[in-house]
Amino acid sequence: MRISLSTLAVVLAASTPLHAQNTAYVIEAESGVLGSNMVTSSEGDVSWVEISTSAAGTAPGSADNVVTLTPSFSQAGEYDLYARLYVGPETYSDDSFFYANAFGSPAVDDEAQWVTMNQIAAAMGYTEDDQLIADGGQATTEAWKWVRLQTEEAALTYTVPDNVLTQTFQFAGREDGLRIDKFAFGPHGYSFTVNQIENGLPGTEGVPEEYQPEGPPIASAKSKFLGSAYADSQAKNFTYYWNQVVPENAGKWGSVEGTRDTMNWADLDEAYNLAQENGFPFRMHVLVWGPQQPGWISSLDPSDQLAELQEWFDAVAERYPDLDYLEVVNEPLHAAPDGTSDRADYIDALGGIGDSGHDWILTAFRMARDTFPASVKLMINEYGVVGSNSNTTAYLDIIGDLQAENLIDVIGIQCHAFETRGSVDTMQANLDRLAESGLPIMVTEMDIDGTTGDDSDTVQLADYQRVFPVFWEHPDVIGITLWGWRIGLWRTDEEAFLVDEYGYERPALQWLREYVQSSEDWYGYDVWNNWVQTDDWLGKIYVGYAPWIWAGDNWIWMPNPDESETGAWGYISK
Template sequence: MATGKPKFLGGVYSTPQLPNFTAYWNQVVPENAGKWGSVEATRDVMNWTELDAAYNLARTNGYPFRMHVLTWGSQQPTWIETLPAAEQLAEIRQWYAAVAQRYPTIDFLEVVNEPTHQPPNTTGGGGNYINALGGSGTTGWDWVITSFQLARQYFPTTKLMLNDYSVENTAASAQRYLDIVNLLKARNLIDAVGIQGHAFSTRGLPVANLTTNLNTLASAGLPLYITELDIDGVNAQSQLDDQVQLTEYQRVFPAFWEHPAVKGVTLWGYRPGHWRTAQGAQLVNEDNTERTAMVWLKNYVKTTVLGTAKADNAAVSLCPNPVTSGYFTLKGTDNLTTIRVVDIRGQLLREIALRNQASVDVKLDLRPGMYVLQLLDGKTISSKKLVVE
């Protein structure tokens, strides 16, 4: 569907989702096969069968492959939960090393999944090994940092990703997630930011709010990926309703697909048998006939021209630069919709909305140093360096 586009549109690997997979999707992620509890349910007995199949599907077709997932607080081996911390860490290292050895060309690696919702600190499948990774520590997220340090060691050429849900639906959750991303970025440990994009996070969320929260997450300067998209398709009576699903697809999907920081979108299942079948999130029926939202989606992806991110915007001038008084003026901003000021850690300091303004005067109370102005026109993100003396 997205062949020839600058972004991929991927699908999840599981038996119910395989029919006609390559007719629609050009990126692969395993649904359950890559979870530690699936691979090593019994200590030192590794079951790679399904994960091999998902990996080979990607490699055979030349699709990007995302490994889901190394460290999480769900679907983990129960045998690790009662081991001493040192032994747990040794097992975690063995798990990382085994994945790295078996799958040398992983494109994207989810190092930690759902850190703000399901850390590995419980029993009954929750891992109970958070302290072996350093616990909260001095940063509040030392266990996440340790996980990424291990991943850099075992996967030196792979793009490392953090992944979580409901981080795009409120400003507070987006900022909390960004704080973790920036801790990792400051240590050169992260390459991409995953946002699951489930229906329960986007339903009822105004698109303007969704875009603002995506902008917050994009302020770290890392590519964003929508990793587990699903959009429900039932009415108030829990009956399949194509119009309900179509309307929500037309509202939500473009906000993700057209955002300049989003470099790929993956659906978390598109046929009956995926985890939100009861909510009608499938895009095709059991007989493989396409629902209305799928017909629309194919046409939308085919016909939508996507913009690209670019570096310095020569059409926009910044004066004075360096800034000494806190005041500066941007000219040539006629086509801009938003200006964001971020520091070198990617922290968003100020966001200014524009509407057909040829110039804009800005007053900022900033410490001396280097900053970046991100200039958005709805299709691209360009930038200008700002020096404050």
């Protein structure tokens, strides 16, 4: 899905061709004065600048990392900033740089004067001539793409006064592998396509108005949550739609401790605090996995690896004492930390496969049970389960061994688009098999694709209507988490997003709201976090996945010995 020139004519209030002075001013990155750590390279007819040795932090730190440009404008005014960038093959290790948030020469160590542009490997930016360069985008890595630069709150504007048409603009490298070709300053209040910027054509007056949802979250007052993965690209208007939070990448060990003993909690803090401030359940993703682990862990001997794993567990438990759900192991059937396929290799530190075939999983869960408070529900997570009888069997084998030691509280199933294209009957049957374990089930990473054709909305809507009710209506499913919902989610190319570049809801999202909000809850009473407040029954009643037992003609509460809330259990007449 993209905004083209023809679509723009409908979206904008005024879309008439402008005079030549309303073109963007384009300046080549390599035309400036380069610090000693900044180098130029070329391929074909494209030349670019990149940093030779990666830096870090939230400001350049040294003039060696800075490039100084001196654009000369033909007219005064306010300008928006665009950049043509290329993210290299290392993706999220090749995708950040700094740029000054105003004209001039800011102090290299003052983060208040610099913007850290990161996560450029995610879907953002535009490559096709007729694409409007907006805040989102669908281009990812290893392609030259135009990106509209912005802060988290709003796009920056750069002021050119009447008497100083030549300005100083600085940018700086941060990660090697990010190629910076050129910058463009477009007159504020005008929109530009790729073709208009690259060929010096006038922009189009007006900026498309963004949709502002009203909230509350779709599943508020429901006994099940409907949440989403959280990341910078998914943050805008999050709380208007979703009432559960899980960090997309920020909670992975490699994101937090990429450098040994140097912890980067900022993005994970943001997701956790969002949940805490809004009363949403929070799921920590993830302690143990094969991919996206620290690069240094595999070179240690097993005893040191185990010590580092315990340090990682301890650090998470100390910093986030109020976790609701904790993924201890992710994708044990497909992505163990065994050193294959570029995965981390520390499986032996956890006991290897052992007699059970999965001793390493049992060890990880024992460590988690010992480390985290009893209130934290421990989970396992896997993909390819509900569509496969054999994978369900293998998964249940692991789950059974965990249950034997009381090490697991919730079963996680991912349900990405490529997993749910098969028979609904098969998915239903395997859900029932998982439920026979007696454990609640959480759908942890759902997304449903559209298509790159004109019928994308229709295709996505039909698949949501086919797939989503299977899970939402299952009595043992306690909630569903979408793996992103805005452009920038990992399946942007497959058009799995639920709103367009300007936040307008696609038909699947409109249906999803109506469907979820029309679903019935317990006896017509609203439910919040598994508790219902009644005026004429028993007062405060727990109505979660357990321990209510249907006894043929009534519900019986089977109290947890640790439960002490008076008036919370008893007899409810059907």
